[in-house]
Amino acid sequence: xxxxPKRPSLVNKTTNYDVKGQLRGKLGLLMGLTVLxxxxxxxxxxxxxxxxxxxxxTFTRSKELRQPEVIPxxxxxxxxxxxxxxxxxxxxxQLIVSPKSLLKEDSRDLYYDxxxxxxxxxxxxxxxxxxxxxxxNSTSQNLKVGEPLTAPDKQRFLDFQEHVNNPDxxxxxxxxxxxxxxGFSQEQRERYRGRFGAVNLQEYYQREYPYGExxxxxxxFYRSYDDQRVGTTGIEQSYNEVLSGTDGQRYSYMxxxxxxxxxxxEPQDGNSVVSTIDVKVQQSVERHIKDxxxxxxxxxxxxxxxxxxxxxILAMATNHSFDLNDPGNLQKYYSANELxxxxxxxxxxxxxxxxxxxxxxxxxxxxxxxxxxGALENGKITGQEEYTCTGEVDVQGTLIHCSKxxxxxxxxxxxxxxxxxxxxxxxxxxxxxxxAFEKTQNLYGFGVSSGIDLPGEPDTSTQVHILNPPDDAANxxxxxxxxxxxxxxxxxxxxxxxxxxxxSSVINGGSYYRPHVVKQILNSQGTVIxxxxxxxxxxxxxxxxxxxxxxxxxxxxxEGTGAAAEVPGYEIAGKTxxxxxxxxxxxxxxxxxxxxxPANNPQVLCYVVVDxxxxxxxxxxxxxxxxxxxxxxxxxxxxxxxxxxxPGTTATPLLEGINAGIASGREEGGESANTAESTATAESTAxxxxxxxxxSAAAAxxxxxxxSAAAAASTxxxxxxxxxxxxxxxxxxxxxxxxxTxxTxxxxxxxxxxxxxxTxxxNSAKNATKSxxxxxxxxxxxxx
Numbered sequence: 027x028x029x030x031p032k033r034p035s036l037v038n039k040t041t042n043y044d045v046k047g048q049l050r051g052k053l054g055l056l057m058g059l060t061v062l063x064x065x066x067x068x069x070x071x072x073x074x075x076x077x078x079x080x081x082x083x084t085f086t087r088s089k090e091l092r093q094p095e096v097i098p099x100x101x102x103x104x105x106x107x108x109x110x111x112x113x114x115x116x117x118x119x120q121l122i123v124s125p126k127s128l129l130k131e132d133s134r135d136l137y138y139d140x141x142x143x144x145x146x147x148x149x150x151x152x153x154x155x156x157x158x159x160x161x162x163n164s165t166s167q168n169l170k171v172g173e174p175l176t177a178p179d180k181q182r183f184l185d186f187q188e189h190v191n192n193p194d195x196x197x198x199x200x201x202x203x204x205x206x207x208x209g210f211s212q213e214q215r216e217r218y219r220g221r222f223g224a225v226n227l228q229e230y231y232q233r234e235y236p237y238g239e240x241x242x243x244x245x246x247f248y249r250s251y252d253d254q255r256v257g258t259t260g261i262e263q264s265y266n267e268v269l270s271g272t273d274g275q276r277y278s279y280m281x282x283x284x285x286x287x288x289x290x291x292e293p294q295d296g297n298s299v300v301s302t303i304d305v306k307v308q309q310s311v312e313r314h315i316k317d318x319x320x321x322x323x324x325x326x327x328x329x330x331x332x333x334x335x336x337x338x339i340l341a342m343a344t345n346h347s348f349d350l351n352d353p354g355n356l357q358k359y360y361s362a363n364e365l366x367x368x369x370x371x372x373x374x375x376x377x378x379x380x381x382x383x384x385x386x387x388x389x390x391x392x393x394x395x396x397x398x399x400g401a402l403e404n405g406k407i408t409g410q411e412e413y414t415c416t417g418e419v420d421v422q423g424t425l426i427h428c429s430k431x432x433x434x435x436x437x438x439x440x441x442x443x444x445x446x447x448x449x450x451x452x453x454x455x456x457x458x459x460x461x462a463f464e465k466t467q468n469l470y471g472f473g474v475s476s477g478i479d480l481p482g483e484p485d486t487s488t489q490v491h492i493l494n495p496p497d498d499a500a501n502x503x504x505x506x507x508x509x510x511x512x513x514x515x516x517x518x519x520x521x522x523x524x525x526x527x528x529x530s531s532v533i534n535g536g537s538y539y540r541p542h543v544v545k546q547i548l549n550s551q552g553t554v555i556x557x558x559x560x561x562x563x564x565x566x567x568x569x570x571x572x573x574x575x576x577x578x579x580x581x582x583x584x585e586g587t588g589a590a591a592e593v594p595g596y597e598i599a600g601k602t603x604x605x606x607x608x609x610x611x612x613x614x615x616x617x618x619x620x621x622x623x624p625a626n627n628p629q630v631l632c633y634v635v636v637d638x639x640x641x642x643x644x645x646x647x648x649x650x651x652x653x654x655x656x657x658x659x660x661x662x663x664x665x666x667x668x669x670x671x672x673p674g675t676t677a678t679p680l681l682e683g684i685n686a687g688i689a690s691g692r693e694e695g696g697e698s699a700n701t702a703e704s705t706a707t708a709e710s711t712a713x714x715x716x717x718x719x720x721x722s723a724a725a726a727x728x729x730x731x732x733x734s735a736a737a738a739a740s741t742x743x744x745x746x747x748x749x750x751x752x753x754x755x756x757x758x759x760x761x762x763x764x765x766x767t768x769x770t771x772x773x774x775x776x777x778x779x780x781x782x783x784x785t786x787x788x789n790s791a792k793n794a795t796k797s798x799x800x801x802x803x804x805x806x807x808x809x810x
Contacts, residue, residue, distance in 0.1 A: 259380070385522075
């Protein structure tokens, strides 16, 4: 077989060629893909960075947009009962500088000098002082400068700022309005070269009191505590939540489309308060208190004017007043020497203390009304009983004196109240009994919170005697002696509001109304949302008891110790009080008169307390009675109280009335004498009254310059008149009984002594089981 020679393999060549080509193609593809991948990666990195930058910018901008601006609420106003505004809340604008922004390196040259020049000129400040403030607070963004601006001042500032920053445009605009307008001088333009900035206006409300000191103890004031503004004392404090509102906000945020959105949440203004105070009545009361302080003076004076048929307080004032617009200005009210002896806190608390609410004292003979009411209501007396007063009564070894040391002779219940006879009241209390007496005191609100809607009322539960005190308060035990002295208001404590509310319940027919100083609450639109009409807490006595006592209280003024309280043209009724303060040997007295008009239809009650008048011989209820007369003569016509059948003349001038009242001898506590009392009694009473704010130390014989020779002469005349009256048997007139003529002159003393001994003997037997302790633990009285 023929063999053909081998030919070169085309397949191998082709295969080698294809492999190389494929390799090159694949490599190119790989490189392309790599480039694409790298490009995609670069693109992704770039996109992420770009997106992050956008997010960062959005976040930053969002943060800036979210800074909220507070829109302050307006605090509610306080008005008097007739709609007269006692507060004024006006919008103010505080200039706020940002030293941090002004002092930045990149803005200092442009802003700093121009802003300092402009601010100093606008505010009238020393430029160097302003620079010093800014540089000392270089890191601050909220530096307050200058006084707050009113709305017109704010506009003036904004106009000035625009003028500085755009003088040509501003002046052109102003000249278009007024061709005579003159703009900045060339010198001013040079001075204000740059930008006036880094200054904001902070909006807030400022509380002002247009009447200054008027009703300061009732209104209270609004001030800052640790950047928080709150009501302090008075209505401002007790109704702080009512008067307060809620701040609003103004802010911006970024929505999903990265658009800025502005949001405003409007503030909710506070509610307003309509008080029960009558501005005219309040002004009259305060004016007469100042007159008394100028003519006679006293440690404390308190006056409450109340509607006895609703518990609404028309006026409340003391001799310690202060400017509500500047309540912390102690130098205005205290001497430098006085301030050295007190801390600033003690001084302010003494200044802001409301004597009518916060001070506890022994009420004296005004409390006799409640002892008689309790005995009548419990059927222990009928009102026709007669008592013989020899000037003193022995209760288990403790000698208790009457206000008239020579004795009143024969008296019935009405006469006992008219002449303020301690001996008769002791007998009435003994008939009532200790258990019923304790319940009576509780019923009339003694030892119980009055519920007054003002801050500062103390707890008086420890200021009354009770049958079963806790083991650690044995001094509060209501023993026979405590019963005797408590019956005429010596030995237990109360505040003025408690007594005024209790007295009102007796004369209005037996309804105890919660005393209050707020009449209505109005919302920010002026709509009444709450009405505080008279709230009857409880019933205290029957109409029959009220009628009996109203007649007797009228007799106090026409026939008894309250003659100096008579108001010309009106029928006045009421009760005097003379309480000897602790320690008894200091001879310091608290005088009072609680009265009302008209006598047969009570519409206005006025309670006056004069604590330690600045005279040597303090024990004269006339001090309070005449102040009462002067006040009521002023306010009754303004309150549209119709005059009665009483003679219509003019009110007696204050000092003349005091002198005449003392000289007449027809007052309570006109005489002064020492009384022996057991050491245990003194300690017991002192311990129970130790928390009473009224027991502050005072000089026993302090004499004001106004205690003139005329007053001294009238005191002597009063003593002489009183002695003469005792000798002539004048007390028989006050008894108002068919037997009173038998107890006059010397015969009355002999007869009365027998009665006293008989009563004493029976009383001792009745309390035989406790007589050993009672003689030591009881309280004794010297003056009523």
